[in-house]
Amino acid sequence: MSLKRPHLISQLGHVELLTPKLEETLKFFVDSVGLEVSDRKGQSVYLRAWGEFHHHSLKITEAKTDGLGHIGWRAESNEDLMDAAQFIEALGCGEGWIEGDIGHGKAYQFRSPGGHLQEIYWDVEKAQIPEEKKSRWKSRPQQKVERGMSARRLDHVTLWSNDVKADREFYQKLGFKHNEAIYLPEPLNKELGAVLAVSSLSHEVAVFLDAEKRFSNLNHVCYALEDRSQIFDAADLIKENGYKLDYHPAKHAAGEGYFFYAIEPGGNRLEIYAGSPLYFAPDYGPVCWEVTENPNDVYTEENIFARDKVANKN
Amino acid sequence: MSLKRPHLISQLGHVELLTPKLEETLKFFVDSVGLEVSDRKGQSVYLRAWGEFHHHSLKITEAKTDGLGHIGWRAESNEDLMDAAQFIEALGCGEGWIEGDIGHGKAYQFRSPGGHLQEIYWDVEKAQIPEEKKSRWKSRPQQKVERGMSARRLDHVTLWSNDVKADREFYQKLGFKHNEAIYLPEPLNKELGAVLAVSSLSHEVAVFLDAEKRFSNLNHVCYALEDRSQIFDAADLIKENGYKLDYHPAKHAAGEGYFFYAIEPGGNRLEIYAGSPLYFAPDYGPVCWEVTENPNDVYTEENIFARDKVANKN
Amino acid sequence: MSLKRPHLISQLGHVELLTPKLEETLKFFVDSVGLEVSDRKGQSVYLRAWGEFHHHSLKITEAKTDGLGHIGWRAESNEDLMDAAQFIEALGCGEGWIEGDIGHGKAYQFRSPGGHLQEIYWDVEKAQIPEEKKSRWKSRPQQKVERGMSARRLDHVTLWSNDVKADREFYQKLGFKHNEAIYLPEPLNKELGAVLAVSSLSHEVAVFLDAEKRFSNLNHVCYALEDRSQIFDAADLIKENGYKLDYHPAKHAAGEGYFFYAIEPGGNRLEIYAGSPLYFAPDYGPVCWEVTENPNDVYTEENIFARDKVANKN
């Protein structure tokens, strides 16, 4: 008999990015990605995509370096929030309750084994939409933004970690599905990457190995477009607006997302994504991707023409 | 404090259609919709879309008239299956256990208030893919079918019911989210339609009022394409193949799906769908669509240019 | 032996629209259609789409009513301009030379049998692109505009005429290909519409019958998007911006263009278009569409699910 999977979390609520260049990072996300500003406070700005219902999905905060501030998970209910807090505390990685932040209520904070600060909350503020931006479509929170690439919603966050296995097991205990696994075969048998989901998305969080801590704690944050046909134009826009692409438009082998990578002015990597299929089965994964010491060889055989640059770096 | 929502069901597993013209219905789904045949037994044929992982998502069975045979829901786990059976039995609508069917294990059967036969199961057979159809993409069950419109997966089923409110409340008890509501305003205050989801899809089941039982028990079954850009070509194909469209390509107001309706040779209505956004929040709905006695007036004002022909019929 | 077809004209250069509401019409074309303003003079504003190389493709001029001001055709060369002027003069419909307008040099003016004022010119001013809008793509005139629906280029103009046959024969004499014909069958045998092209487009000009002069001289002007997948979003935008659709997104039978119609605030009809195939053969047409007195009957049988509302009005 299968073990019952807990459903403590309903969605990836928000991600906080640190940036040494707050105004330039803000301009990038507003003008090029097409996000809307919900609020500003102190050294932070709160943003949301036009297709999102809650107050913000991105918080950018001025800091000395780029990287991840924290990840915010929305619980499935208030009762689930309480269960989650108790469960995480018992695991010994709790950091305790905070009163909340602009846009959401009290939150329980914790650190995953890889050291990433996270929080879980239930009470959330709906996006306040000015009258002139309200949509005639009742099932969308506001009119589509016709600015930059008009990204529709936050999709996932991908982290660097020095212990992928420990992180992966931690997320699984919280109810995440382990959809895809990237590893070195025997005799090394090392886990290089894990792709995990709380919903039918391919993943809300992925973790990749940075054993020597060469990088920041953040591999990338990812926003989704409506349609894979928009990927090429969006990549083009990034270049026309004077920013750098870190990977040209292509298709991931894992999860089959059409994507490209860009670097925002503060130094964080942004993925733009579309067309990844949905995975409903709790026992879908893990799909296993075996890589060798020479990833180029591997990817020729395994990944067809799409290359996963992230994994290549391991 | 919110009540905790049960998670008994992970996905809409399959739908059984009845047809007085088995071979013609089969040809329609194989050649035009692009489904694969998994098996045949007696007067039934079992089919799946190329992007689906389990044995079948459609069972077509010869019968005197068209309509719905039954709906199959896959549980979230075996323990959830047991919980669901106990819960449904207590509600008084259980029909008892069956040993299963080709493609899945033991199932608990029940009837919703509207009289639709349904079942819930956990054990499922994975699709058996012949060697020459295996894909180089590890995260897809088989190669994409280049036949007909290459539908990717089952999306939802929409039912006619003579008591929408009772049906809606029943699904909510089983943990479905009530995402959208269609109703007549005061003084009639009648519930005409309900759109309900178990995952982040807009809906896996919808129920519309047929107070006088003019229609069969099935409004339509819906398969999804990969991309909204494929909707026009797919509708064209239906006509080129000699079948009838019941509604030309358009966009639904509720759920914002791009769609068209076709009639398969057995008489059942098929919806083809793409581009509906995802709804993650457990407290998202219901978005309320108020209609009047004259739906044409309503839809001009409320639904922008997209018309929901289904609701129009009420 | 076939007669040699003259090549006097290289492209549809621009269309002048009359509007009783200049500023509102301007706002519509700039904010919603996404055109760029090239210049203003007197009661006229000159606009171009981001993908166009010349000074303007649209001139909007304040007037008492809506309708067509004139059509501007660019010659194939200066020598062709001279040949065209001489040829048209000999046909007896010349109006003589003008010195030109902002954006182009001397032009020879004439009236087609249906009374539409037209001109042909060779010298043309290239679009002046400010430094910050210059594109890194050398083969596009400027960066793609991320505003409104980002229409890429002028496609065609469709006229009302009280003598379709006379107009059609006139355009053919000038070297237009007669690609599609719409007519009433015997015994009436009346020509209702003609679709004509100078390039491999389906048409640069079409003429439809308005025998009783119920309408203005302009049926519609048409701009093209890059991709048929953008049609639904563009139609949505028109409604969100508070304008009226005159026909929801659909597919024309003639020319197979994906399209919708909108009404701009001055009263002129705008078509938005994508996905029409190219027709290279000089002897391709005419493809003949026979219609009856009851166009609804006709279109059910002949046009599959796409309806050509223009022809319906006859």
Next chain:
Amino acid sequence: MSLKRPHLISQLGHVELLTPKLEETLKFFVDSVGLEVSDRKGQSVYLRAWGEFHHHSLKITEAKTDGLGHIGWRAESNEDLMDAAQFIEALGCGEGWIEGDIGHGKAYQFRSPGGHLQEIYWDVEKAQIPEEKKSRWKSRPQQKVERGMSARRLDHVTLWSNDVKADREFYQKLGFKHNEAIYLPEPLNKELGAVLAVSSLSHEVAVFLDAEKRFSNLNHVCYALEDRSQIFDAADLIKENGYKLDYHPAKHAAGEGYFFYAIEPGGNRLEIYAGSPLYFAPDYGPVCWEVTENPNDVYTEENIFARDKVANKN
């Protein structure tokens, strides 16, 4: 005053490919590219895409090596054919008249300076469409093929030449527009590539330098899909069918076409293409792309993220 440009040619009619593996090449073009067989004779098979009106656009002929057999251009009229033959004969590169081939009438053959055998003809046979493949859309020659990638039409042919300048000047004399130029700057000042068009397409023929005759006479032949959104799926199909990609899906800098390259079993390179804009002006080009001895450096700066592998090889 500009010189009048002759209009002798209306379209690229067909390309003959040589292949040492006739049956395998045939299977590739029928099953994966989705072409239809029009006829077979001797060691040759004649094919056309579903969206093409004439007998064939591709002739594949068994031979010892891969490469180009010949290029067929359709004249603008019979009179233009006669003018072209006289003109080419006067240039000294005529090879004389042939009686024709299956699918077209008498043709005048010639060799361009680069040595590529070509022919021009006027009389052409329309595609014979079996009753069951006839389309309800009158403006398409037959139903869309739902097989492989369903390529819609021949787009262009790209040649290797040891004298790009001589070839380019030859095509210009025949009335081709020189739309794009690739060259080495001073002091070398060498012409590396020329992109030339007879219609509003970006090009029907391109010529790239192979000074040392390392390659065959054919760089690639190119078929167009309907929509750029289909590029990724089509590339995927090529791999799933067991063939090799020579360049992953990307966007060309010159002409802005979305494309990929595949190698057919006989060794010829096939380009699949979509989304290139149209160029109507006779004086549009040439857009100049300056490259250096190190093309990788160049393309980083000049070509944004898209790389033109063809030019890279020079």
